[in-house]
Amino acid sequence: MATHLSTCSSSSASFPPSSFKNQTPHFIKFITLLRESHSSRWVSQIPLRILARKHFQLKSSNGHPLNAVSFNAAGNTLGQEYTEPRGKSFPISDSENVASNLSITVVGASGDLAKKKIFPALFALYYEDCLPENFMVFGYARTQMTDEELRNMISRTLTCRIDKRENCEDKMDQFLKRCFYHAGQYNSEEDFAELDSKMIEKEAGSKSNRLFYLSIPPNIFVDVVRCASVKASSANGWTRVIVEKPFGRDSESSAELTKCLKQYLAEDQIFRIDHYLGKELVENLSVLRFSNLVFEPVWSRNYIRNVQLIFSEDFGTEGRGGYFDKYGIIRDIMQNHLLQILALFAMETPVSLDAEDIRNEKVKVLRSMRPLLLEDVVIGQYKGHSKGSKLYPAYIDDPTVPKDSLTPTFAAAALFIDNARWDGVPFLMKAGKALHTKRAEIRVQFRHVPGNLYKRNFGTDLDKATNELVLRVQPDEAIYLKINNKVPGLGMRLDRSDLNLLYRSRYPKEIPDAYERLLLDAIEGERRLFIRSDELDAAWSLFTPLLKELEQKKIVPELYPYGSRGPVGPHYLAAKHNVRWGDLSDD
Numbered sequence: 001m002a003t004h005l006s007t008c009s010s011s012s013a014s015f016p017p018s019s020f021k022n023q024t025p026h027f028i029k030f031i032t033l034l035r036e037s038h039s040s041r042w043v044s045q046i047p048l049r050i051l052a053r054k055h056f057q058l059k060s061s062n063g064h065p066l067n068a069v070s071f072n073a074a075g076n077t078l079g080q081e082y083t084e085p086r087g088k089s090f091p092i093s094d095s096e097n098v099a100s101n102l103s104i105t106v107v108g109a110s111g112d113l114a115k116k117k118i119f120p121a122l123f124a125l126y127y128e129d130c131l132p133e134n135f136m137v138f139g140y141a142r143t144q145m146t147d148e149e150l151r152n153m154i155s156r157t158l159t160c161r162i163d164k165r166e167n168c169e170d171k172m173d174q175f176l177k178r179c180f181y182h183a184g185q186y187n188s189e190e191d192f193a194e195l196d197s198k199m200i201e202k203e204a205g206s207k208s209n210r211l212f213y214l215s216i217p218p219n220i221f222v223d224v225v226r227c228a229s230v231k232a233s234s235a236n237g238w239t240r241v242i243v244e245k246p247f248g249r250d251s252e253s254s255a256e257l258t259k260c261l262k263q264y265l266a267e268d269q270i271f272r273i274d275h276y277l278g279k280e281l282v283e284n285l286s287v288l289r290f291s292n293l294v295f296e297p298v299w300s301r302n303y304i305r306n307v308q309l310i311f312s313e314d315f316g317t318e319g320r321g322g323y324f325d326k327y328g329i330i331r332d333i334m335q336n337h338l339l340q341i342l343a344l345f346a347m348e349t350p351v352s353l354d355a356e357d358i359r360n361e362k363v364k365v366l367r368s369m370r371p372l373l374l375e376d377v378v379i380g381q382y383k384g385h386s387k388g389s390k391l392y393p394a395y396i397d398d399p400t401v402p403k404d405s406l407t408p409t410f411a412a413a414a415l416f417i418d419n420a421r422w423d424g425v426p427f428l429m430k431a432g433k434a435l436h437t438k439r440a441e442i443r444v445q446f447r448h449v450p451g452n453l454y455k456r457n458f459g460t461d462l463d464k465a466t467n468e469l470v471l472r473v474q475p476d477e478a479i480y481l482k483i484n485n486k487v488p489g490l491g492m493r494l495d496r497s498d499l500n501l502l503y504r505s506r507y508p509k510e511i512p513d514a515y516e517r518l519l520l521d522a523i524e525g526e527r528r529l530f531i532r533s534d535e536l537d538a539a540w541s542l543f544t545p546l547l548k549e550l551e552q553k554k555i556v557p558e559l560y561p562y563g564s565r566g567p568v569g570p571h572y573l574a575a576k577h578n579v580r581w582g583d584l585s586d587d
């Protein structure tokens, strides 16, 4: 049976409360007796949900008791005093949180990401009973809309899980009733003050926690944070802000953004999202490594020959060319998503699963890495292509992209971690748009078996006989290990097979979207899957010199046809480091 670490619950005043619904009868009896037998005020005053939490069952995504980080007795995540951005400073007690409101404001509610990911993820959390009883969702953007129009817009994007459809329509109606809209400018304190009034009205006077999701272009991040923190932050609970990428274009602009955000927010109020960290297989990477004895001992240069981080999409920048042309694939995918996976993959065993322990280890990896050199990078850009009667556009056919754009839509790079564990092991990244397939995977190629007894059976190409561990992040999540085995029969013929953990066979239920996990964690104050500012600085330090050189030298990307396997450059790059791309043999 699978062990489920993450469970959610909602509150109730009756006894036994709804939060006890998953408790054993034994536990409920124990709490009942405890309450009945203690006349002392301390037990009778402990809210029931807290007693339930302190027992064992509610878990956030790191396996810690739900709320253990954000709702601890000291008041906030690190046990420090919570500093509220309007200048007030006070501890928040556990009991105060029990009856609190949660208001989630999606800034940029009219946009693509909000419709595609954020509202559906919020609904999924609601459906799964992961949101507190008193929660509300506010949409904020410049577009004029009524509450009803927002609800219509959202309702078109909501879906029920394939495996959980019970009462789904009713749940949708209930969810939509909790959604409200406020139109305003992003730099208007007045408009945010009106939003605040609307929130207070709906919050019905009780204590409120507020989460703002900045689903807007980065040039207006700071305006929104200023207006929201000055005029719409919670007066008596926590205020947190989820910031979407891009976090700057290089070290300087990123540092500037961090500095500006920190004028209004403390670091622990800022949740920099990298949605790849919320993907199921990326979460499983550490579990696989640290909870199985067979992997950790081979997780080093002694056994691993190279690691490959591969991302490809079978569509171009359609509709996002304006944004993409300023950033390119290196900033869009490599500097964040792939580098985050690399850091998780390569980190030393953290002291614990606490956010700071994990982020400390990740930052050490990033700081041990060599900045990228131009000679270890190749770039490409897709060109138009016709297949039968269908015409596929070139990147520069996008009307929002300049005709002479040199922005890479494809890149491959070899990175190195100069520490004792990984010295000399190439970490190869490859990312591209408009390729022949959509996939994201981590491939670990092991060294040759020394003095292999079966060399004769493999022939001379030992590369073909090395073990390879693949974590297929998407689509069709799987973890498989390529091994050599004997073909059954009287002879001695060797074969390559896969030991395959295919998620859809093993776990026939829908895997939650990454945004669900991340939103839940932000609500819980769990920061493990969010990027700390020093991680961000270290990540930019690796890529900034290369990005500047590419731009200053106006390096021309190698063209590749839309829908192809990309340019040939990556093959030379891999060969230079004695690597063979693993995805070629798996296609």
Ligand SMILES: NC(=O)C1=CN([C@@H]2O[C@H](COP(=O)(O)OP(=O)(O)OC[C@H]3O[C@@H](n4cnc5c(N)ncnc54)[C@H](OP(=O)(O)O)[C@@H]3O)[C@@H](O)[C@H]2O)C=CC1
Pocket: 108, 109, 110, 111, 112, 113, 114, 141, 142, 143, 186, 214, 215, 216, 217, 218, 220, 244, 245, 246, 323
């Ligand atoms: N879309 C995606 O798949 C992904 C997006 N992101 C990031 O998420 C954020 C939001 O993305 P997305 O929803 O695609 O963005 P959109 O371009 O759809 O913008 C979101 C909203 O912001 C407002 N807006 C757009 N452009 C401007 C502008 N120049 N000035 C002021 N307001 C503007 C619009 O609302 P209104 O006019 O009503 O005010 C729009 O509906 C961005 O930071 C993006 O980089 C990250 C990963 C994936």
Ligand SMILES: O=C1O[C@H](COP(=O)(O)O)[C@@H](O)[C@H](O)[C@H]1O
Pocket: 275, 313, 332, 333, 440
């Ligand atoms: O952050 C981004 O990610 C998407 C790909 O995300 P996925 O979860 O669908 O794999 C990518 O299309 C986009 O360009 C980038 O900004």
